[in-house]
Amino acid sequence: MKSVSEQFQALRDRQQCALIPFVTAGDPDLATTAIALKTLDRNGADFLELGVPYSDPLADGPVIQAAATRALQQGTTLDDVLELVKTVSPELQAPIILFTYYNPILNRGIDTFFKDIAAAGAKGLVVPDLPLEEVSGVLESATQHGIEVILLVAPTSPKExxxxxxxxxxxxxxxxxxxxxxxxxxxxxxxxKELLEELHSLTDKPIAVGFGVSQADQAAQLRTWGADGVVVGSAFVKRLANTDDPQAGLADLEAFCQELGKAVKGT
Amino acid sequence: MRPDPLGRFGQFGGKYVPETLMPALAELEEAYYRYRDTEDFKTELDGLLRDYVGRATPLYFAERLTAHYARPDGSGPQIYLKREDLNHTGAHKINNALGQVLLAKRMGKARVIAETGAGQHGVATATVCARFGIKCVIYMGVQDMERQALNVFRMRLMGAEVSPVTAGTGTLKDATSEAIRDWVTNVETTHYILGSVAGPHPYPMMVRDFHAIIGQETRSQCVEKWNGLPDILMACVGGGSNAMGLFHDFIGDTSIRMIGVEAEGEGVLSGKHAATLTQGRVGVLHGAMSYLLQDSNGQVQEAHSISAGLDYPGVGPEHSYLKEIGRAEYYSVTDQQALDALQLVSQLEGIIPALETAHAFAYLETLCPQLSGNPRIVINCSGRGDKDVQTVAKALGNLS
Structure with missing residues (x-):
């Protein structure tokens, strides 16, 4: 499996925008999450963002909060999530990016955490409550274990x-x-659109847009505005959750992923 | 100088929040430093603290409580109460709410949000928003809305919107998370009046500073009464604002013992408690690194206390620091011990303390027999118990 940077480079070489679906691990159960990851991988996903369920997800709205709560009620632990990554990642072409809040990292021990997620096969990490000022404490371990730490920019962030x-x-x-x-x-x-232009003028690194993106036309719009990738979370999580029948949820997920994949690739 | 420029008290504190909030925290910190020492701000705050809140609050000698804990020869600890319960709205919380609303006004924020557990901070915030005509939304857990129904009514009476939070256990932790989510969404128009010395920097520092008047008044009142200092300071600790308010001015007076009393709920062994400093481990919650009640996977645990204001799995980072450097001591008492103390103080002094405050009183049972001589103890009587009478009646059955 490629690193996050290598995968983006490959996409850039083909002048393609990336689709990055997000699902919460353990909702409705870990077996379904495993199938969902493989399904997304086969149907247009370029990266897979996997949410580690947390008790106090401050940056998440009602859909992902509820998914995390259900996953925790199922007894899903970080160990379970890493076991899942270990099992499915050899079958995937899309690099796995873990999304977790900071306390579970701190609780495991920063270096142990990075060692364990790297051993499981994760390639990238997003920590929504670890802003620039606090991130330096984890970067050394991350680099040592080959995990790329992705930082967030918000509409409120000033230019500097x-x-x-x-x-x-x-x-x-x-x-x-x-x-x-x-x-x-x-x-x-x-x-x-303005933020994308500003960011591109400041950096050569790829930029993926997320939070609030839920439809194919929005994804297509972001591509035309210059996004290198589009993250779609709640809309996938809702499809997996919004059914009494996991098979129907997975079918819905597959169709939606294909639709989004076409939109971000402009085909 | 604590905290350092990054908001650290030793390893504790910091700013563990989504990027969206970082500029707002910087703006708040900048505004706080800009205004706090200006004549205009100080004059307005001091005037309101005096004429609206009713400060200074008295330092009251609790004669019969002192007699209760006296040795057979009549000697024993001398117990004084810093009467924050006599503040407008019935608790210390208004000191901070008033300071922050004056900042919000100067920052041009048209809307204020807050979290509340016992409802005292919610009431204080609703009060100052009514006073300044600012739109106010209070997040409160559904369980707390039930056990503090009187305060819900008071907030609504003053025009605040009380927004029920059903997530988790419907208590203070969940209300705080929801308030932070609101702030992330409405940060450009809204000021978040955080109610304890918790949360991301600059809150632990700013809230402490607005409550520091408690200790400052205590110092001059001690000088006035016996021309000396207290020997022991004692306060209950949930997030820890009333304790920090009392302690702050005395931290450099190293001969003075500082004791914080946490809620042990149904007992440590039951697992149903809120004894964060005495039972927790270092973690991150609501933007700060501090002691935290968490399970082996780093999931935040639910706290339990009969007192809604102490029912919180985190604690202010400066308390964690004071514990770590050994400057303050922290102990815990159970729901039952707090209930017993509430009745004792009611009957001996004619003062019904809040259930939160009753935890500080309850520790006298343990502390007094350990002391020799006649040390002077100042207890922060942080709030009055009117809001708790229904909870207490339910717990005690009908008094006859």
Whole structure:
């Protein structure tokens, strides 16, 4: 499996925009998550963002919060998630990016955490409550174990901060498209276009846009605005959760992934 | 100088929040430093603390409580109460709410949000928002809304919107998470009046500073009464704002013992408690590194206490620091011990303390027999118990 940077380079060489679906590990159960990852991988996903369920997900809206709560009620632990990554990653072409809050990292021990996720086969990491000022404490371990740590830029970030974040972020830069938490929005703020232009003028690193992206036309719009990647979370999580029948949820997920894949590739 | 420029008290504190909030925290810190020492800000705050809140609050000698803990020869600890319960709205919380609303006004924020557990901080925030005509939304867990129904009504009466939080156990932790999510979404128009010495920098510092008047007044009142200092300071600790308010001015007076009392709920062994400093491990919650009640996987655990204001799995980072350097001591008492103390203080002094405050009183049972001579103890009587009478009645059955 390629590193996050290598995968983005390969996409750039083909002048393609990346589709980055997000699912919460353990919702509705770990077996379904495993099938979901493989399904997404086969149907247009270029990276897979996997959420580690957490008790207090401050940056998440109701859909992903509820998914995390259900996953925790199922007894899903970080060990389970890493076991899942270990099992499925050899079958995937898309690099796995873990999404976790900071406390579970701290609890495991920073170096142990990076060693373990690297051994499981994860390639990248997003920690929504670890901003630029706090991230330096993890970068050394991350580099040592070959994990790329992706930093977030928000619509509220001033220019000097954006520049500093862009310099430190590894793999790509995660541009948060809304002033708010994750979730489904009906349209993308036109401000995102300006932010993308500003970011591109400051850095050569790829930029992926997420938070609030839930439809194919939004994904296509982001591609035309210059995004190198599009992250879609709640809309996938909802499809997996919104059914009593996991098979139907997976079928829905597959169709939606194909639709989004076409939109970001412009085909 | 604590905290350092990154908001650290030793290893504790910091800013563990989504990027969206980082500029707002910087703006708040900048505004706080810019305004706090200006004549205009100080005059307005001091005037309101005096004429609206009713400061200074008295330092009251609790004669019968002192007699209760006296040795057979009549000697024993001398117990004084810093009467924060006599503040407008019935607790110390208004000191901070007032300071922050004056900042919000100067920062041009048209909307204020807050979290509340016992409802005292929510009431204080609703009060100052009414006073300044600012739109106010209070996040409160559904369980707390039930056990603090009187405070819910008070907030609504003053025009605040009380927004029920059903996530988790519907208590203070969940209300705080929801308030932070609101702030992430509305950060450009909204100021978040965080109610304890918790959360990301600059809150632990700023909230402490707005409550530091408690210790400052205590110092001059001690000088006035006996021309000396207290020997022991004692306060309950949930997030820890009333304790920091009392302690802060005395931290350099190293001969003074500082004791924080946490909620042990149904007992440490039951697993149903809120004894963060005495039972927790270092972690990150609501933007700060501090002691935290968490399971072996680093998931935040639910706290339990009969007192809604102490029912919190985290604690302010400066308390973690004071514990680590050995400057302050932290102990815990159970729901039952707090209930017993609440009745004792009611009957001996004619003061019904809040259930939170009752935890500090309860530790007298352990502390007094350990002391020799006649040390002077100042207890922060942080709030009054009117809001708790229903909870207490339910716990005690009908008094006859």
């Amino acid at each position: 901060r954006i520049q500093a974040i862009a310099e430190k972020s590894q793999g790509f830069i995660y541009l948060v498209s809304v002033t708010g938490v994750t979730g489904i929005r009906t349209e993308i703020q036109s401000r995102v």
